[in-house]
Amino acid sequence: MTRASQANTEATLSGWGNVPVPGHERLTERIDRASEGAVLSRGLGRSYGDSSLPPPDRREVLGTRLADRILGFDPQSGVMRAEAGLSLVEINRLMLRRGWFPPVTPGTQYVTLGGMVAADVHGKGHHSAGCFGSGHVRNLKLRLADGRIVECSREVEADLFRATVGGMGLTGHILEVEFAMRSIPSPWIWSESRRCGDIDEFIETIEEVHSTWPYGVGWIDCLSRGRNMGRGILDYGRWATAEEAAGKPLPNRPGIPIPFMMPGWLLGPLSVRAFNTLYYHQHVARHRRHGLRHPASFFYPLDTFLNWNRLYGRRGFTQYQCVLPKSAGRGAARTFLELLTSKGGASFLCVIKDTGPEGLGLLSFPKRGISIALDIAVRDDTQQLVDTLNELVISLGGRIYLAKDGFTRPEHYRAMEPRLDEFLQIRRRFDPEFRLRSAQSVRVLGDPARLVGEDETA
Amino acid sequence: MKVVILGATSGMGRAIARRLAERGDSLFLLGHEPEELERSAADLSARAPDFRGNVGHAHCDLREPEDFKMALTVADRALDGFDTVVVTAAVFATQEQLEADIDRTEELLRINFTNTVVFCEHARNVLLERGGGTLCVFSSVAGDRGRKPVALYGAAKAGLSTYLEALDHRYRSAGLNTICVKPGFVKTGMTAGLKPPPFAGEPDQVAALVVRAIDRGTPEVYAPSIWRLIMLVIMHLPRFVMRKVGF
Ligand SMILES: Cc1cc2nc3c(=O)[nH]c(=O)nc-3n(C[C@H](O)[C@H](O)[C@H](O)COP(=O)(O)OP(=O)(O)OC[C@H]3O[C@@H](n4cnc5c(N)ncnc54)[C@H](O)[C@@H]3O)c2cc1C
Ligand SMILES: NC(=O)c1ccc[n+]([C@@H]2O[C@H](COP(=O)([O-])OP(=O)(O)OC[C@H]3O[C@@H](n4cnc5c(N)ncnc54)[C@H](OP(=O)(O)O)[C@@H]3O)[C@@H](O)[C@H]2O)c1
Numbered sequence: 250m251t252r253a254s255q256a257n258t259e260a261t262l263s264g265w266g267n268v269p270v271p272g273h274e275r276l277t278e279r280i281d282r283a284s285e286g287a288v289l290s291r292g293l294g295r296s297y298g299d300s301s302l303p304p305p306d307r308r309e310v311l312g313t314r315l316a317d318r319i320l321g322f323d324p325q326s327g328v329m330r331a332e333a334g335l336s337l338v339e340i341n342r343l344m345l346r347r348g349w350f351p352p353v354t355p356g357t358q359y360v361t362l363g364g365m366v367a368a369d370v371h372g373k374g375h376h377s378a379g380c381f382g383s384g385h386v387r388n389l390k391l392r393l394a395d396g397r398i399v400e401c402s403r404e405v406e407a408d409l410f411r412a413t414v415g416g417m418g419l420t421g422h423i424l425e426v427e428f429a430m431r432s433i434p435s436p437w438i439w440s441e442s443r444r445c446g447d448i449d450e451f452i453e454t455i456e457e458v459h460s461t462w463p464y465g466v467g468w469i470d471c472l473s474r475g476r477n478m479g480r481g482i483l484d485y486g487r488w489a490t491a492e493e494a495a496g497k498p499l500p501n502r503p504g505i506p507i508p509f510m511m512p513g514w515l516l517g518p519l520s521v522r523a524f525n526t527l528y529y530h531q532h533v534a535r536h537r538r539h540g541l542r543h544p545a546s547f548f549y550p551l552d553t554f555l556n557w558n559r560l561y562g563r564r565g566f567t568q569y570q571c572v573l574p575k576s577a578g579r580g581a582a583r584t585f586l587e588l589l590t591s592k593g594g595a596s597f598l599c600v601i602k603d604t605g606p607e608g609l610g611l612l613s614f615p616k617r618g619i620s621i622a623l624d625i626a627v628r629d630d631t632q633q634l635v636d637t638l639n640e641l642v643i644s645l646g647g648r649i650y651l652a653k654d655g656f657t658r659p660e661h662y663r664a665m666e667p668r669l670d671e672f673l674q675i676r677r678r679f680d681p682e683f684r685l686r687s688a689q690s691v692r693v694l695g696d697p698a699r700l701v702g703e704d705e706t707a
Numbered sequence: 708m709k710v711v712i713l714g715a716t717s718g719m720g721r722a723i724a725r726r727l728a729e730r731g732d733s734l735f736l737l738g739h740e741p742e743e744l745e746r747s748a749a750d751l752s753a754r755a756p757d758f759r760g761n762v763g764h765a766h767c768d769l770r771e772p773e774d775f776k777m778a779l780t781v782a783d784r785a786l787d788g789f790d791t792v793v794v795t796a797a798v799f800a801t802q803e804q805l806e807a808d809i810d811r812t813e814e815l816l817r818i819n820f821t822n823t824v825v826f827c828e829h830a831r832n833v834l835l836e837r838g839g840g841t842l843c844v845f846s847s848v849a850g851d852r853g854r855k856p857v858a859l860y861g862a863a864k865a866g867l868s869t870y871l872e873a874l875d876h877r878y879r880s881a882g883l884n885t886i887c888v889k890p891g892f893v894k895t896g897m898t899a900g901l902k903p904p905p906f907a908g909e910p911d912q913v914a915a916l917v918v919r920a921i922d923r924g925t926p927e928v929y930a931p932s933i934w935r936l937i938m939l940v941i942m943h944l945p946r947f948v949m950r951k952v953g954f
Pocket of ligand 2: 713714715716717718719720738739740743767768769770795796797798799818845846847848849889890891892893894895896897898
């Protein structure tokens with residue numbers, strides 16, 4: 250085989266955004282053993298950018314998804330302990346009909362517990378339930394860079410715990426996670442939705458609705474401008490009571506989801522405008538009561554289209570997600586959308602929700618304010634667009650979400666993240682030689698691309 | 708059902724045990740690493756209906772045939788008489804690794820053939836004594852035809868397949884259903900270092916087929932099912948072709 254053709258057939262690995270780097274996963278049930286010496290853990294690869302990808306001098310990451318055993322569940326307290334590769338799909342499959350649901354779930358159930366802790370994920374309920382790791386994890390078992398296996402929690406090795414929750418896999422390999430499930434009155438969601446005419450109305454409605462409803466997320470038509478800018482639909486819900494559900498059995502499949510976040514990329518750019526307009530207007534009533542809804546259609550509408558991420562084509566895509574703090578004032582979201590639409594409507598859809606107080610995880614993303622997320626197809630000007638948005642976000646006192654990021658510059662991240670130094674200090678205490686790194690940590694945190702005294706590609 | 712499983716800690720054994728636990732069958736695990744057994748037992752217990760699983764386990768190392776009888780006795784007591792025995796445990800190494808290491812070759816042949824058969828003989832005796840039951844054992848498509856990349860591993864599996872087929876012929880009328888499972892390439896820890904060919908299967912897909920075969924007493928299972936066809940073709944390729952091709 251010639252060199253060139255070898256390079257062509259070299260295995261690649263990518264995040265959900267499908268921007269690949271050379272690399273492969275080592276899959277094993279025994280992450281307790283295989284984590285020794287591994288540079289990074291990777292769950293189901295649902296982070297969008299390069300969080301779960303190896304640094305440039307390495308090829309292999311540890312794939313955790315076969316390490317998926319429940320180690321204990323107490324039906325009295327709801328406390329579950331499990332191996333870090335256990336996925337949310339599996340947890341939901343086993344627990345939903347038995348009356349339990351995770352305290353926090355992201356917008357896809359194809360994630361592992363390890364990934365949920367490492368990104369300290371938030372969900373539709375952030376305003377009421379906080380983040381997964383910061384708010385609900387009681388204990389973690391970690392393989393550290395120096396080879397030791399330790400447990401940490403709020404009380405024991407508290408620094409390590411705070412750095413690991415939201416620490417994007419850089420403090421240790423998470424082997425086991427203990428957290429409390431929440432008990433639910435029925436397996437059905439009771440939901441409503443409201444149409445909002447512009448961004449200001451949107452934000453007012455979110456605040457009003459979220460004072461009483463535990464879950465909610467908004468869909469914004471990013472192509473609308475001027476008077477209509479930021480118009481969209483707010484979808485919110487709570488668990489249905491046993492009386493409302495009336496024993497109705499939950500089918501395995503949710504059916505076609507209500508297309509609140511009907512992905513523009515399924516349609517092709519020209520029809521998106523038409524679709525968004527149509528969609529907005531088909532929500533004729535300002536306020537709709539949907540009643541019982543399948544939790545999968547409520548929490549995971551995008552999971553219906555498995556592998557939808559491939560539709561973005563060869564160059565892949567990224568998601569830009571930022572939080573604009575309450576301190577930036579009510580106008581912040583409008584300012585952001587104005588900049589975005591002036592840059593040519595980078596995205597068709599944009600997801601918006603309000604976020605509650607900052608969690609204890611040192612790099613945990615949310616803080617009190619508004620979170621905005623939009624998908625951006627990778628093009629020649631993507632870096633520039635992200636830079637421009639980041640500059641605005643910095644000036645407003647906000648920050649971006651590492652689990653979605655593939656483009657943020659180190660100086661921008663530093664400017665957004667006053668807690669970074671504390672994180673780095675703790676990390677250095679446990680890993681002075683940077684044995685644990687990712688493509689992202691090299692790009693955003695300034696980790697060495699190559700370790701001193703090593704020139705081999707492992 | 709009351710099922711003893713040797714190999715439930717990982718791969719296809721894990722997937723089968725989960726399906727059985729989730730539908731309420733009673734399980735007892737045998738294996739060589741106590742901590743792994745403990746963790747798998749916890750997993751299976753949590754999956755039982757109403758979280759009321761109570762899965763026991765005991766030590767049984769395929770390298771130590773002198774302990775097989777005792778392990779099965781312990782399982783039998785715990786389950787108050789088992790009716791089904793499933794064996795997924797085995798070891799794997801590539802042809803290159805084996806050719807370079809005669810001790811490893813000897814050990815693989817012993818574990819995958821001799822000792823597995825000895826284990827099955829003990830299980831068969833217990834089952835026949837009580838009028839029958841099911842003995843479900845994992846062989847491999849690698850035993851169907853002599854092929855370049857699996858000369859040694861395949862030879863042990865060929866021997867095992869032959870034994871299992873004969874057991875079925877010999878004892879079915881006495882009430883013993885012998886099931887020989889022949890997986891094609893399945894993505895488990897065992898094959899993690901290898902490049903998956905087309906039609907590679909997932910453990911749970913295999914588990915669904917195997918549980919159905921146990922319920923129905925089907926004597927031979929290719930899993931995923933497409934491998935029955937693939938092997939049919941391979942079995943009919945002339946020798947001069949097999950000498951040329953790499954699989
Ligand atoms: C459609 C979609 C919707 C989403 N919605 C949300 C949302 O609403 N809220 C939200 O917060 N996020 C959301 N996400 C992002 C997703 O929840 C996170 O990226 C999550 O981390 C993915 O989990 P994973 O198991 O796939 O981890 P990966 O993507 O494989 O890894 C993510 C990070 O976790 C680290 N990691 C994974 N496992 C371990 C381990 N065992 N030990 C140490 N580190 C580990 C990796 O090194 C990496 O840094 C969404 C993603 C998609 C695709
Ligand atoms: N995967 C494939 O593509 C494939 C294809 C054809 C046939 N097969 C066959 O299918 C069966 C299951 O394979 P798999 O892929 O699920 O493999 P796996 O995940 O490696 O599981 C093998 C099991 O055997 C156990 N084991 C290994 N050595 C043992 C010993 N000395 N004593 C007792 N138990 C021992 C292992 O326990 P520990 O984990 O504790 O070591 C593990 O539970 C095997 O018979 C294999 O040969 C597999």
